[in-house]
Amino acid sequence: MRRRHPEIDPQSLSETDEQRQLRAxxxxFFTEASSPEDVxxxxxxxxxxxxxxxxxLAGEIGVHGLAVPEEYGGxxxxxxxxxxxxxESGRALYCAPLLPTVALAAHALLYSGDHTACECYLPRIADGTLTATVAGFDAPEPASPASPDGPDEPGVTAEQVGSGWVLRGQADFVLDGAGADLILVRARTPAGPRLFACEPTQDTSRRTPRRVLDETRRQALVEFRGAPATALGTAEGTEETVAATLDAGRAALAAEQVGGSGHALDATVEFxxxxxxxxxxxxxFQAVKHRLADVLVALEAARTASxxxxxxxxxxxxSSPSAVASSQLPVAACAAAVVCSETFRLATAEYVQLHxxxxxxxxxxxxxxxxxxxxxxxxxxxxDRHRTRLAELIGLTTGNDPTAGTGSTAGIGPTAGTGPTAGIGSTAGTGSSAGTGSTAGIGPTAGTGSTAGTGSTAGTGPTAGTGPTAGIGSTAGTGSTAGTGSTAGIGSTAGIGPTAGIGPTTGIGPTTGSAA
Incomplete structure (x- = not known):
């Protein structure tokens, strides 16, 4: 059973004196060395x-080795x-490969548990002499019964040659892929996915820079042509290592986005x-105050999530892989990714607009x-992907046939607060079951015997009382009787199915045959 409250020390959410000094x-440092003109x-x-x-940054302040254990030179x-x-790097829009090197590659090495690889690469990452990145971590799985054609992209495969391995295939949009000295690659082998360390050369790897929207964070297509590689960790722990690395990357990116949002708000308030x-x-002016206040509220939420x-x-x-924090990191990382991404987008939009x-x-x-x-x-x-994963992690029912609960969300079907509300084309009858209180806008309420399938029918036509009742007034089409209480002409009109400003609308909500 999932605990209601996370087992995280509240003090770990507050900034220590050392962290405040580091921030200052x-x-x-970034004000001096990474101004917009420098970027x-x-x-x-x-x-x-x-x-x-x-x-x-690596030598004077030691940023690269902050999260690296002392035994590996950190x-x-x-x-x-x-x-x-x-x-702070996100606040200054620092354009060096700090995220792929320190947050992704370094943590992938640590999570792999391969002490030999850690001793080989982490000291050089910590002293700033080695840049690194990851590739193929978000690669799709090979062909399965649900996807018989396999992944759309070929991905990277590893072949064993003698006592070593060689990589073939490609990985696209690799962070700092064109310049990184070390690439940690998730590749497919006959026995399943495996993690490899590759130091690419011009003879065995072709690296093509991609033109991307954010020029301060370079990405590239990396093609491996028999590139020699070294296996990391164990085959059984590969997927856990990859997942934990991506979650650490999401947490790191969220911190960057909080910094960028903070700069956008401060610069806009000053202007x-x-x-x-x-x-x-x-x-x-009140209108400007409100917009800045909205950004501030969003930023505080983002700080908390981050x-x-x-x-x-x-x-x-x-901690060990079985510790409580291991189960909390995926949830926390997904939540931070959603909140901080949306906050950064809002803050930068207002940064532009209010200037x-x-x-x-x-x-x-x-x-x-x-x-x-x-x-x-x-x-x-x-x-959207983060929200879907978050819903799965916390046990919400998703898919095409959701049942209505309190706060349950659906993929294709209706989404609900206290009961599913009819979206575009959502039907109550193909798996979405409504108890008492299933509402479609402010239109028909499900009483006793009202079914929505090919049409909302209550006998031969809806009568006011036992069938679905109309909002302010429903008019009779062909066959529906205006009994006691169903009034016509106040704003809803009837054709094949009743269209209404307040009642159900034809084509978007449930439609009827010859009676509404």
């Missing part, structure tokens, strides 16, 4: 970021300290206080944050 240092300047370089600044802190760094119109600051996901990721890294004409120009940095927000929305799956 990083904000000063634009480095977008045209081969690597897309300032490599000396990357080295300083600082031995937790994911919580790394989240502070990611939030609203300075910009005058009609003899007063535009921030003094803090919870961060706490779960930190607990997951320090007026200047917000739409290429010279203003607002569009860079809009691009980052839109790109991040689909980085580890869309919000």
């Amino acid at each position: 240092v990083l904000r000063d 634009r300047k480095h977008l045209g370089t081969p690597r897309g970021y300032d490599e000396p600044v990357w080295a300083r 600082a031995g802190f937790t994911f919580a300290e790394l989240a502070v760094a990611l939030e 609203a206080a300075q910009r005058h119109q009609f003899g007063r600051p535009i921030g003094s 803090a919870y996901a961060t706490a779960c990721a930190a607990a997951r890294a320090m 007026g004409g200047i917000g739409f120009t290429w010279e203003h940095p607002a569009h860079l944050y809009v691009r980052r927000a839109r790109g991040g929305e689909v980085l580890f799956g869309t919000t």
